[in-house]
Structure formats: structure tokens, C-alpha cells
Amino acid sequence: MTTTRRPAPTLPAPTLEEARRRDAADPLAGFAGRFHPVPPGALFLNGSSLGRLPAATAALMEEVVRGQWGDRLAQARTQWLDLPRHLGDRMAGVVLGAEPGEAVVSDCTSVNLYKLAVAALRARPGRRTVVVEDDNFPTDRYVMAGVAQDAGGELRTVPADPDLGLDLEVLRAALDESVAVVCLSLVSPRSGALLDMAAVNEAVHAAGALVLWDLSHAVGAVPLSLTACGTDLAVASTYKHMLAGPGSPALLYVRRGLQARTTQPVQGWYGHREQLAMRREYDPDPGIRRFLTGSPPVLSAVAAGAGLDLLAEAGLERLRAKSVALTGFFQALAETLLVPLGFRLAGPPDPAARGAHLTYGHPLARELVPLFAEAGVFVDHSLPDRVRIAPVALSTRFTEVYEAAHRMRRVTQDRMADRTDHREGNRGESGGSAV
Numbered sequence: 149m150t151t152t153r154r155p156a157p158t159l160p161a162p163t164l165e166e167a168r169r170r171d172a173a174d175p176l177a178g179f180a181g182r183f184h185p186v187p188p189g190a191l192f193l194n195g196s197s198l199g200r201l202p203a204a205t206a207a208l209m210e211e212v213v214r215g216q217w218g219d220r221l222a223q224a225r226t227q228w229l230d231l232p233r234h235l236g237d238r239m240a241g242v243v244l245g246a247e248p249g250e251a252v253v254s255d256c257t258s259v260n261l262y263k264l265a266v267a268a269l270r271a272r273p274g275r276r277t278v279v280v281e282d283d284n285f286p287t288d289r290y291v292m293a294g295v296a297q298d299a300g301g302e303l304r305t306v307p308a309d310p311d312l313g314l315d316l317e318v319l320r321a322a323l324d325e326s327v328a329v330v331c332l333s334l335v336s337p338r339s340g341a342l343l344d345m346a347a348v349n350e351a352v353h354a355a356g357a358l359v360l361w362d363l364s365h366a367v368g369a370v371p372l373s374l375t376a377c378g379t380d381l382a383v384a385s386t387y388k389h390m391l392a393g394p395g396s397p398a399l400l401y402v403r404r405g406l407q408a409r410t411t412q413p414v415q416g417w418y419g420h421r422e423q424l425a426m427r428r429e430y431d432p433d434p435g436i437r438r439f440l441t442g443s444p445p446v447l448s449a450v451a452a453g454a455g456l457d458l459l460a461e462a463g464l465e466r467l468r469a470k471s472v473a474l475t476g477f478f479q480a481l482a483e484t485l486l487v488p489l490g491f492r493l494a495g496p497p498d499p500a501a502r503g504a505h506l507t508y509g510h511p512l513a514r515e516l517v518p519l520f521a522e523a524g525v526f527v528d529h530s531l532p533d534r535v536r537i538a539p540v541a542l543s544t545r546f547t548e549v550y551e552a553a554h555r556m557r558r559v560t561q562d563r564m565a566d567r568t569d570h571r572e573g574n575r576g577e578s579g580g581s582a583v
């Protein structure tokens with residue numbers, strides 16, 4: 149591309165009236181009341197670490213624990229056998245843009261990464277290189293390193309820009325006929341940079357390899373169309389934007405056309421063609437069930453259904469529009485409130501080029517995040533010196549974003565004043581970390 153991009157014009161700082169106007173016009177405003185209330189005064193902007201608790205989840209858990217487990221005893225068991233498949237079908241439709249029979253929930257994201265990376269290597273005999281990028285979540289890298297080692301192959305790391313994400317040309321340059329699989333996050337866990345799924349798939353397919361997508365920061369936040377993009381393999385955690393709760397089982401997706409030709413290494417009874425026949429030999433199910441292993445965590449899987457109901461009702465397009473507006477609103481506030489205090493946008497400046505979170509660098513990030521929490525603003529610290537801000541599109545109001553940015557400014561000003569006082573009172577001493 150040869151077009152030069154101009155930086156977006158700086159808008160005047162949004163006012164409280166503007167925030168109120170936007171809340172009044174928000175078609176998703178009613179969803180805030182569908183969540184368990186946060187403590188008084190709390191502003192939750194940490195939706196990419198753990199999604200909020202839907203109010204319906206607690207009642208659903210009560211029904212499953214007391215009603216099904218307690219009162220109906222083991223009779224309820226049979227309805228749980230199909231839970232991984234049933235939930236996977238619903239998630240395929242609501243968040244993945246995939247077909248029924250292409251997704252299941254099972255295990256955690258790390259284990260699903262392992263299963264699908266091995267499956268990919270088996271599907272590309274003769275190729276033993278696994279490609280990762282250096283800014284991905286550590287677990288992805290650890291798992292891929294182990295898989296490459298077991299295959300007697302190479303782990304090839306491509307550099308990604310810590311703010312703007314992976315450049316497609318850099319990825320292309322790392323591909324050759326030894327590469328079996330490329331593992332990437334669609335939305336960078338740190339910077340929030342959003343990759344072009346179709347373009348990456350096309351580049352990797354042209355080199356004869358498969359792509360294994362980690363959609364942990366994308367599902368439930370960014371509308372996806374895995375089928376239309378020709379996506380091969382994907383995993384995702386469900387306790388972030390999917391609102392499924394701590395320890396909820398992860399998503400696993402395999403394109404239908406690939407399923408019968410791929411096998412996974414953790415062969416368990418849930419993956420057997422006739423699960424309840426108790427056959428002597430392992431014979432994998434012809435479809436997506438072959439990627440399952442054992443019993444799902446039923447309570448967590450059931451809880452995932454309540455979060456999914458909310459996402460389905462709101463619709464991913466409307467969610468995304470609100471999310472883009474919320475992060476853009478924070479960005480506009482930060483320009484005048486936080487950037488003058490040393491905050492630096494450490495992600496793509498265009499809200500359409502990132503997922504549902506935005507990241508700022510600040511030399512005091514590690515100290516500031518707990519101080520923000522004391523002031524009731526819940527955001528996340530990411531290494532080495534970043535603050536990650538993730539409004540929850542379904543429950544965060546524009547007035548809350550307005551208030552959060554102002555509180556963050558006050559806390560930062562106080563902290564910086566403390567340091568100045570401290571330094572002036574201790575001339576000659578060099579304690580603590582310098583800005």
C-alpha cells in the first residue's frame with residue numbers, strides 16, 4: 149500500500165454532558181442491569197481478564213447444583229454428555245461465524261492448543277516447523293515449543309511490533325516448505341492489535357501450512373466469520389469476553405473439511421465413535437467429537453451458557469459498535485487527561501484496528517494499577533510498563549469511562565506529586581525505581 153495515513157485529528161476533550169448523551173442513545177444500555185452489581189463506586193474496566201458475572205448465572209448454578217445434581221442425582225448425567233458439543237454449536241453460531249459441528253468446549257486453552265498443534269503437524273507430514281510470534285501470550289509459546297521439540301522440529305519466532313502487532317510481510321518472510329503450522333492471536337493480548345484473519349490464512353495456505361488461531365481476546369468482542377475466512381483451526385478462552393466464569397472450558401474449532409483427516413493426541417472416551425459402547429480399541433468419532441478427551445467441567449460449562457445468552461441477545465455487531473465507541477471515548481479523554489502525565493498509547497490508534505481493549509504505556513504502570521484499584525478503577529497491568537483498559541461493552545456506561553479517566557488522572561497526579569516531595573526530602577538518596 150502506498151497511501152499515507154494521517155494521524156486522526158485530536159478532538160476536544162469529551163464532556164460529562166457528551167457522556168450522558170451517549171448513554172441515553174446507547175441501544176445496549178439495558179444490559180447493564182443484567183449483571184451482578186459491582187461494589188458501590190467501582191468502575192470495572194478489566195473485561196479482558198475476567199468477564200463480569202451475569203445475574204442469571206448464579207440462579208442457573210443453583211438449579212444445576214441443587215436441582216440436577218442434588219435432587220435428580222445421577223439421572224441428570226446423560227444430559228451432560230452432549231454439553232461440549234451442544235455449547236460448541238451455539239458458540240459457533242453466536243460468536244464464531246462457523247457451522248454446527250465445527251466447535252466444542254473442552255479442557256483449557258493451553259491443552260486445546262496442544263491438541264490442535266499436534267493435529268496440524270500430523271496433517272502436514274514431512275513438515276516440522278512451528279511458527280509463533282514473539283508478542284503472544286506465554287502459554288501459546290510454551291505449548292508450541294514443546295510440540296516442536298517432540299516432533300524433532302524447529303520453533304520459529306517472528307518479531308511483532310509491540311504496539312502495532314504483526315506485519316503480514318514479516319510473517320510471509322518466515323514461511324517456507326518446512327512450516328506445518330503457524331500459531332497466532334487474532335487480537336494481541338497486550339497491544340490489542342487486530343490481525344486480518346482472511347489475509348493471514350491466505351498467506352499461510354499459499355505456503356502449504358495451516359493456521360492455528362488463538363481467539364481468546366477476540367471471541368465475544370469482535371464479530372468473526374471463520375467459515376468465510378477459510379479458517380482451519382482455532383482455540384479460545386471463554387472466561388474473558390465470553391462471560392463464562394473462572395476456569396470455564398475453552399473453545400476448540402476445526403474446519404469441517406479438515407476433521408476426518410486430522411487426529412489429536414489425547415485419545416479419550418469422549419472422542420470415541422461409540423462413547424458408551426466401551427470398546428477395547430480407540431476409534432475416533434468422524435466429526436468434531438474426536439477432539440474431545442474426557443468429562444467436561446459441567447458446572448463451568450453450564451455457567452458458560454448464561455453468558456452466551458446475553459451475547460446472543462445483544463448481537464456481536466452491536467457489541468462491537470459499542471466497544472469501538474467506548475475505547476474511542478476513553479482514548480479521546482486520555483489525550484487531554486492522561487497523555488500530558490506521561491501515558492502513551494501502546495496500540496493501534498484506530499479503534500477499528502484493535503480488539504476490545506486499549507493499552508497505554510507509563511513508566512509507573514506497575515505501581516499505578518493497584519492505586520487505581522484503591523480508587524475504584526479496575527484495569528490491568530501488563531508487562532513491562534503497560535496499563536490495559538477493557539470496558540465491557542454490555543455493561544460499561546460512557547459516564548463510567550468518563551469518571552474512570554478522571555480518577556486515573558487524579559491518582560497519577562497524586563502519585564507523581566508524592567514522588568517529587570519524596571525526592572526533595574531525600575536529596576542524595578537513590579531509593580526506588582526512577583521514572
Ligand SMILES: *Cc1c(COP(=O)(O)O)cnc(C)c1O
Nearest residue numbers: 256257258285333337362364385
Ligand atoms: C487467557 C489466554 C489463554 C488462557 O489459557 P488457559 O490455558 O485457558 O489458562 C491462552 N491464550 C491467550 C492468548 C489468552 O489470552
